[in-house]
Amino acid sequence: MxxxxxxxxxxxxxxxxxxxxxxxxxxxxxxxxxxxxxxxxxxxxxxxxxxxxxxxxxxxxxxxxxxxxxxxxxxxxxxxxxxxxxxxxxxxxxxxxxxxxxxxxxxxxxxxxxxxxxxxxxxxxxxxxxxxxxxxxxxxxxxxxxxxxxxxxxxxxxxxxxxxxxxxYTKSGKTSPELYELAKEKYAKHYLVDALNLMDLSHDCSEPFQGWINPEVAAGNKFYTSLLNEANEKYRFPLVIKQVPTQPKVFRMATQTTPEGVFPMIYYYSKVKLSDVAGIKKENEAVRNVIGTIMPGIDKDKHYVFYSVFNKRPNSYESVDRYEVTDTLK
The missing domain is CATH 3.10.450 (Nuclear Transport Factor 2; Chain: A,)
Incomplete structure (x- = not known):
């Protein structure tokens, strides 16, 4: 100040x-x-x-x-x-x-x-x-x-x-230290993507006041860096979902903020035309059935997983069509 x-x-x-x-x-x-x-x-x-x-x-x-x-x-x-x-x-x-x-x-x-x-x-x-x-x-x-x-x-x-x-100050009802602890619990279960998403949220709300210092901030930053390195090694994009016949390709994993909290968002390319709504829905159902084997824990202990489907990768200079899907888990 x-x-x-x-x-x-x-x-x-x-x-x-x-x-x-x-x-x-x-x-x-x-x-x-x-x-x-x-x-x-x-x-x-x-x-x-x-x-x-x-x-x-x-x-x-x-x-x-x-x-x-x-x-x-x-x-x-x-x-x-x-x-x-x-x-x-x-x-x-x-x-x-x-x-x-x-x-x-x-x-x-x-x-x-x-x-x-x-x-x-x-x-x-x-x-x-x-x-x-x-x-x-x-x-x-x-x-x-x-x-x-x-x-x-x-x-x-x-x-x-x-x-x-x-x-x-909070994400999904939890403070930065609480998100950090939950991330460690998820990582112990080998839920790497969940742990990384939680640490991303923990980092976002780690300084609600510019002079606010959490005692575990150094340890949290070290853990966050290790998760990033591990995820970069494990997930090379675009990631082909080989278990699905149309072999969609995940090109980004992120989160989506809603009034109910923050939940995973998965972006992928599809060979199925977005105009073929029935085909997109069928493919997405297949993706949802196997996503937990590709990203363990991503479809557990949360209300939603969001998907955004593209025929062409989005960019900063043009509007690119997409098809949005919400998987309601509970």
Whole structure:
């Protein structure tokens, strides 16, 4: 986080504030959730309500009342507001955690978040002003959640939002560490593609806040790399499905995000004309019958497997027809 560009008179008396803060401020430290003094916490919650009212309405004008001048001047702030507003439509946000920081000096401050078992983590924050407030908001009602993180600073002209961001937090209802553990379980069963897909999702939501650090991130990255190397050795594309008489060729394995979660997506070429719907369906049924032998576990323990069938490989310069198939497993 870079707050050094905040162009306000506060900066000129920055050290004075650090040397002698208001008597009404608690002693230096980090106050978490209900440790935050009641009066302060109430004031912060009023700011949060004002913030999300403006975000929900996609109303930058009203938000300018609680944004710092630096936030107002940033060219991407309007896009952030629009993005968060759109995600609010997918699932309402609730306050997950909040931290009130009374800083004694400048520099990085690490908050250790414990007692959450596999989801323990650290939060690294730049202590740039004497008083700061970090609020983390999540969507508890949907499987693919996005976290909104907001940092307020007490500036010379009041408490203002100096940083706001939105990043993936869960995929298919699981956090990054939970996806990592599940990937290890799948790999132990020799479900390589499943494990790789899960690690891809784990990587996507490993940093829901830019200062969020999972203790297992290094081990997870090493495991992810080993899976990639193994998959590249085992699956050489295009992969001919020899068990099917028409011998379709898989050219890509990926995932498809839906409101219910994230599921495998398999792309393949077919010699059967897409206009021959009956023929495409018959071939796909044969593919579905053998896909578990080619990619063990791909058709187990999930709601769907998606297929996208082509007569010609898709590219960036033209529209290529396809036939979409959803295999509902349970």
């Amino acid at each position: 870079n707050l050094r560009k905040i162009n306000i008179p506060f900066i000129s008396v920055f050290l004075i504030f650090f040397m002698g803060q208001s008597c009404s401020s608690p002693k230096p430290g980090v106050y978490t959730n209900d440790q935050i003094p009641a009066g302060k916490r109430s004031d912060f919650h009023e700011l949060n309500t004002q913030l999300f009212d403006g975000l929900k309405a996609n109303d930058p004008k009203s938000l300018s009342l609680i944004f710092s001048q630096d936030m107002i001047d940033r060219h991407y702030t309007l896009k952030q507001v629009e993005t968060i507003s759109n995600h609010i439509k997918e699932g309402a946000y609730t306050l997950m955690d909040e931290y009130y920081l009374v800083n004694k000096r400048k520099g990085n401050d690490t908050i250790k978040v414990t007692g959450r078992n596999i989801n323990d983590h650290n939060l690294v924050i730049d202590a740039e002003t004497p008083e700061m407030y970090l609020a983390l908001f999540g969507q508890r009602s949907i499987p693919n959640q996005w976290m909104v993180s907001v940092i307020y600073c007490k500036l010379s002209y009041g408490w203002k939002v100096v940083l706001m961001d939105i990043n993936p």
